[in-house]
Amino acid sequence: MAKDDVEARTSKKYVRTFIFSMKTGTPIEKLHVITKFFMIAAMSVLALYMFDISVSKGGPDIIGLIFLLIIVFALLIISGTSKYLVNSYLLLALPVPISEFIWWLFFDGGLPGAKVTFYLWPGFFPFGLSTAVLVLVFGVVYYRTRSFIIAVIPAVLLWWLTAMPGTLDFSPLTTWFKLPIGATSSFTLPYLSVTVALSKALGFAVLIYTSFLFLLTTRDTEIAGAMRQLGLSFKKSFFIALIFRSLNTLLIDYENIRMAQTARAAGVNRKSVFSKIIDLAYVSIPLVATMIRRSTEMGVALYARGFEASKKVTSFKETKGITYMDVTVIAILSAFLIYEVVLGHNINNLLIR
Amino acid sequence: MTRTPVLEVKDFWWKYRSFVGVENPYTLKGLSFTVEKGEFLGIIGPSGAGKTTLCYALTGIIPKVFSVPYGQENEHIKGEIKLFGQTLTKVDKVKDEKTGNMVDRVVGMKQTAPRVGLLLQDPENQFLRMDLLHEISFGMELLGLSEGEIESRAKEALELVGLGPLWPIADLVHPSELSGGQKQRAAIASFIALRPEVLILDEPTSNLDPEGKLGIIQAIDNIKKEYDITIILVEHNPEVIQKYADKVLAINDGQAIAYGTTEQVYSQCKLFDENGLYSSDIARIGWKAGLSYNGRVPFTVDEMLTAFGGRNQKSLAPNLEDDPIDESAQEIISVKDLSFSYEDGTQALKGVTFTIKQGEYVGLIGQNGAGKSTVSKIISGLYKKFQGEAKVNGMDLRDKKVIQKIPCYVGYVFQNPDNQIFMRKVYDEVAYGLKNLKVPQQEVDQRVKEALKSVGLLSKIDEDPMFLGKGEKRRLTVASILAMNPKIMIVDEPTTGQDFKMSEDIMNLLEELNKAGTTILVITHDMTLVSEHTKRVIVMHNGAVLYDGSTRGFFSNEELLDKADIIPPMAARFSLEYKKKNPAAPNLMNVKEWVTALNHVEQTESK
Amino acid sequence: MSGEGKTVSNTKNKYPWSNYTLKLGRGEPVSTTQYVLYAVQIAAVIILSYLSVVLLGPLSYSGISLFYFVYPFFLVFTMWWGIWGILGAYIGCVVGAGLMVGLGPVASGAYAISDLIPPLIAFIVYRGLLANRGIDSLWRDLTDKEVAGFKTNRVAAWVLFIAINGVIINAVSAELGVGIENYLGLIPPGAFWGWWAGWFFGDLLAMIIITPVLVKGLTNLVERQGLINRGWIT
16 A cells, blocks of 8 residues: 555544444454454353353352453443443433343342341431542533533432442441431342342443444444355345445434424424424424435436346455454353353352352 | 437437326426437426436436336337437337237336446435445446456546545545535546446536536546546536537426527527526626627627627726615624534534624525535524524523524525425425414414415425425425514525526515515525625635625625635626726626616617 | 326225235335335334434333334334335344344344234234225324225224234233343343333334324325335335
8 A cells, every 4th residue: 555545544543333433443443243243242142141140050240240341341442432432322321221220129029148238318418438429420520511400410329329338337438427317218138139130230231332332333334244245145235235324314314304393493382292202203204205215316326326237246345354353352252151151150259259 | 520329319208107196297298309429418407397307218217217007108108219229218019928919018228337327416315335435336346347447447536536535545434424525526436437438417516516516517527538428417507518518408398498509509598588597697698788799699708708899898887886784783693703513523613703684685605614504503503512602683592592492583494405394295394383383373374375375386285295396395495484484594505406597586585585674694606696686795714704795895806706716606707807907897796787787888878 | 198187096996905915016026216215214213213212211221112112113114015114123123222222132133023023913914804894004094084085984993903003912012022031131020010011001102192193194105106015025
């Protein structure tokens, strides 16, 4: 490649993926899409296995799940996609593991074993590390969002999560001073329930962020190329590629339609939830109409390129070879799968015992 | 020397199929013409004339993609089209395989690609792959060319259309990262790479600014000369056709109304006027002022200078004075140091400052990507995260509550009507905004009908907007905002893809609204219309305001025009050229001013 | 010229929708335009599936939305486009309501089967059974008193619509979907019926509110373009 070409290539720091973009030149960009798919499939299987609560396998593997989560976040950071995740999906993704935690805590079907006490309110306001967390989180979120409500919710939640354990052991490290307010309120749950709920939440987090990792680091062209490599005919792989190409176009259309509705005073008067739902339904009508119109024009464009009469189609720079990096990643994940799933080992139990 | 005809159209008729409802009328009615090898044919016509349908017929898309029902071939197709001497489309007697009887069937070539390429108007629907490299190489992959051949042709094609710098990163560039103009260039490149013998282009530059437009057509002309390609171009802009086309076919209502050389066709000014076709400013001036060049109206500035000849410039009307701006009028739009960046980091606005007073009619102009639509969307409350100050009617747009109410004051007509239309009945489309504003039903009815009447769409009140023509859709979007009676109307490219008459009608409508008190901000690339209708322009360049003042002042300042990369309307260009030899001559901007001035000269000379 | 102003009749059969059957198709191959349309509709279902789950934030959990508004879309698309709508339902769920909200390929691929079943059954029941008994297989009789001059029975149409799609098929889908999630360990044992109810009512509500809007707003447009499939494939 000529020097100018190399410079032009390195100057393009980010490349568009399914959602947002990823940094070019990173190890994850170099992986084959089949390896990436195997990676998320393997991690999904591992997560599903690790949060299985069956006593015969030694219970859920929390350490294993934390380990998986660290790997996923590391990969997100290396690929340069973490900023998109934080800016857009973090808040959307968080309610899911949190809701999983709550559901499993209270609908566990009554697991046996030792009980743990949870304080809803300890009977005093603990001044300590938790207070620092409250002030810090509130400050940072308010600075970013300028919204009191959006800042208060995570601040109080994190304050509660740090306050309660600190209050439980009354350690001078975490609780410096106690201000008596109100009466003590607590409930007990089986220790196993807490472990299970935590494992489900962590497991879900692994599932979610692994999926995002795939979507944030995979280009739509890679999927089409992989299909060709797997022996799918050109027309079938093009069909799949067309689906992904259309995703982008439809998102733009959706945005345009919402803007057009706004420009026609859709948001001027307060509407009931029901009216808002109907408005959403009304977005779908022009979206589908646009979809039909585009299809006709794209059909014409395809015909004009000679799509219908094509017989022998060249595969031009669509496929990527499997490299040593792909083999290494697949080998490591396979080993992990064999260790956990086939041999039935449990990292949590190994390390804690 | 006549060359081999590549296309022969003989008394061709076409009717689209109806699946339900009333049958469609014929869209093409008995067209006949020939295109020779290496020729550049321009096709012109008002909106709805059948130009796109003709393009489809010339490529075989009609009837291969838009098929006809079995047994009804004769009701949909008549006549014949021949391509490279072979039948492309014709209804002929064929032996039915099952019955053995002779039946009427559509016969002809199965596929015209790659020998014939067709470039459509909307770049979004032509970008079929997910990166630039594969988009260019798509057609070649379908042909089964070798990888080496594909690579070299793709690189060459990108260079020919001015996208050569993108070659090293072509596989990394996603369609969403390309501007509309770049997508159009990429589409042209994808056909050039196929080395077609005939290239048909259906208004390929309608989204581009004049400079971009000329650049693309020049590139096409270069390719034509290099590869001896036959070009068929559908285009409204007379300057483009006059400069490049060998022959012109003018159609209206599916029929040919004129066919011949550019001279032969464009000298028929009355025909153009009657059929709502664009003739150049110079031709219109020449026609209305009775000037001639070699026995016909002048077409170019140079021809006009010759035709104008030894006219006594002193008797031209003295410098025209524009109506002064009412300084006492209230400020209705005010932006100060406005900056805006898109999510991908592109900075669209860099400290824009201007104010607009109530009742003004302002043109917002500039090249593609200058920031015109961005600033308009901020003023309309559609883009919220900006830096700097923006106020409408004294209300600060940084306040969320103000943004919510902005549609009550500002009506925004989008550039692409398809992005704005979302109801399934014309009536409902216009009524939508009124219902959101909680207007009583009786008043909704009245206002909808009034708005539709003012744009000439009352007869289509029950129609599905999807089945309206392009021009009708544009008028519908104007009506839907009109009905809301906004104090300010921002109209983004109201005349793109419109024929001359329709463009005039829309601009006249806006002028009437302006006279009635509505403040109008129009974004357009059509400098002729800017010169005819706006007294003030705000010129944007690279995200900032380059000029804010009288339209006349801008169009008479060559240095500014150069800096802004804007080509003034022909009438203004003529004025600039004329003033070079006659510095005391007035600055005239448009056809009306020139005709008035020239009639004044006549009157003076006849005394 | 002859032919102008004539009304085009869809069918010479008893009902205006009698052309839409359970045969394979028109006897023609899938055209390029149809091919593109089916790909684009799958993309639309993916986006709508995704939005169905995330837009309602606190009202959704682990891929279940209390207002799963994509459901009526793939039902309607299936009634128009047969197998392509069913394919769209499945892929839409796997990608949009599964992968894109973080359920992982195994879980997504498995529980999306529950989104494939309702449109499949609806298509067979309506086109194969009810269409010949005066019920429109395109559901226009939910909103219109007349279809192409034929008087409809709106009450019967609604009763059957809610009973078949809203109750029976929906219950099967909820049972299947929540059952699969339970098997995979995504649901606490004590919460099965809570999740089942969320699934069932989320789909039912969306179906009742949105289906008539879609049918009224779009079926005529699609039919006028000649894009309704005569059979399963074309």
